[in-house]
Each structure stands twice: as C-alpha cells, then as structure tokens.
Amino acid sequence: MIPRLGIHKAIWAIAHRIAKVVWKILHDKVHYIERDPLALDPVAMKRRVTKLARQMRRLGYTIEVKPVAVATT
Numbered sequence: 846m847i848p849r850l851g852i853h854k855a856i857w858a859i860a861h862r863i864a865k866v867v868w869k870i871l872h873d874k875v876h877y878i879e880r881d882p883l884a885l886d887p888v889a890m891k892r893r894v895t896k897l898a899r900q901m902r903r904l905g906y907t908i909e910v911k912p913v914a915v916a917t918t
Contacts (some may be wrong), residue, residue: 894910898910
C-alpha cells in the first residue's frame with residue numbers, strides 16, 4: 846500500500862481496516878479466525894484436511910485424500 850498511497854494514507858487505510866474488523870466482531874458477535882498463511886504448518890494442514898474429509902463423508906460424499914505433487918522448476 847505504501848508505494849501506491851504513501852506512508853500516511855497507508856497507515857490510515859490499515860487502521861480503518863482494523864477498526865472495521867473490530868466493529869464487526871463486537872457488533873455482530875462473530876468469531877475472528879486468523880488467516881495467516883505462514884502459520885499453517887504441515888501438522889495443522891494435515892489436521893485440517895482430515896477434518897474437512899470427515900465432514901464430507903458425513904454429508905455422504907466419497908473422499909480419497911491424495912497429496913498433490915509439487916512442481917519444481
């Protein structure tokens with residue numbers, strides 16, 4: 846945001862975004878879930894895949910979980 850807006854406008858844009866999230870949490874009483882991609886370690890990812898596969902099976906779907914091959918260049 847800094848190259849596009851400049852330092853002061855970028856700070857205000859981030860502060861505004863944080864204020865909107867806080868207002869939404871307090872006003873609508875929603876649960877906040879951190880979506881940090883760096884926090885997703887392999888153990889947490891495997892646990893999430895297992896949980897989602899279990900939910901799909903409960904809904905009547907047949908699930909086969911296979912890891913995707915990572916392409917190296």
